[in-house]
Amino acid sequence: VTMAINSTEGTEFMTAELLDGKRIAGEIRAEVAEQVRQFVDDGGPTPCLTAVLVGEDPASQVYVRNKGRACDKAGLVGRTLRLPAEISQQQLIDTVQGLNDDPQVHGILVQLPLPSDGNGGAGFDEQAVLDTVDPLKDVDAFSPVNVGLLMQGRPRFLPCTPHGIVQLLHRCQISVAGKHVVVVGRSDIVGKPIAMMLAQRDGSCGRDVANATVTIAHSRTEDLGEICRSADCLIAAVGVPEMIRADMIRPGAVVIDVGINRVNDRLVGDVAFDEAKEVASAITPVPGGVGPLTIAMLLHNTLLAARLQSGRV
Ligand code: NAP
Secondary structure, three states: OEOOOEOOOOOOEOOOEEOOHHHHHHHHHHHHHHHHHHHHHOOOOOOEEEEEEEOOOHHHHHHHHHHHHHHHHOOOEEEEEEEOOOOOHHHHHHHHHHHHHOOOOOEEEEOOOOOOOOHHHOOOOHHHHHHHOOHHHOOOOOOHHHHHHHHOOOOOOOOHHHHHHHHHHHHOOOOOOOOEEEEEOOOOOOHHHHHHHHHOOOEOOEOOOOOOEEEEEOOOOOOHHHHHHOOOEEEEOOOOOOOEOHHHOOOOOEEEEOOOEEEOOEEEOOEOHHHHOOOOOEEOOOOOOOHHHHHHHHHHHHHHHHHHHHOOO
């Protein structure tokens, strides 16, 4: 782990430890690759992830391509099913149903957002499409069954970005047990599940990356600054560039920045990194923090899906 860099020369003065998500994602990807090799050696099927990409959104195309490459490198099969934005809701649902029925496909990922002008101009019903994915192939962990199992503390698939955060905390030996975690953002993809995971009694990485006292903040929260300042660990999943300023961070707090925002062709997080790093004890950069962990955990889930479907858990 990169420790605090203090330079007396005056050019670089950093107090916070940088939490190197890119390095940790590399570790996890190598571990998954090894587990895949063993699984296949033992007679298991090569795990296959199929991404469904509707329309031509450039960012989605990049995401899907990166996921496919990551699969290849880890010895999984990564396929992409490209569909025109003009297809109907029913055709899309039938396509997902076809993947549910295909025994060679272990994980299904519907790349979001679906085009708003799709389905003959009516827009797609995203929820209905996601609800079609077989819960045993639901590597994003979006289905009500998988969300419910997580809520009850007996998860099957963990959602990739929150799971990546848990892995990051664990591998950087940051314990949140008994501490106050403030999550800013309440999305189904990040805010809600990470809050739930850190509040559990038993976490996927043991009791140290669980047992937190969690506050969920959102756009209607009053006194957001004061609430954030009371956090031992502050997790920002807002989607507003650099909205978390230094004066919202308690000195010595751990700051996890989930935000990925494009500003003038540059990626910035939800945290004003340059000033936050002078206050926090540890912080994730953007890019290179939480982002790379999401794909690593997707590979992990695809292997788990292959295990579950082949009865080799
Ligand atoms: P989202 O669905 O748009 O949710 C954003 C949340 O932030 C909402 O709960 C919203 O509150 C809250 N919020 C918005 N403005 C706020 C404000 N001024 N003060 C307090 N709360 C505010 O976003 P998301 O999907 O969770 O994504 C959040 C960020 O993480 C985005 O930048 C996204 O690109 C990034 N992301 C990264 C990864 C990754 O690292 N791989 C994965 C997913 C997302 P309301 O509920 O009241 O509207």
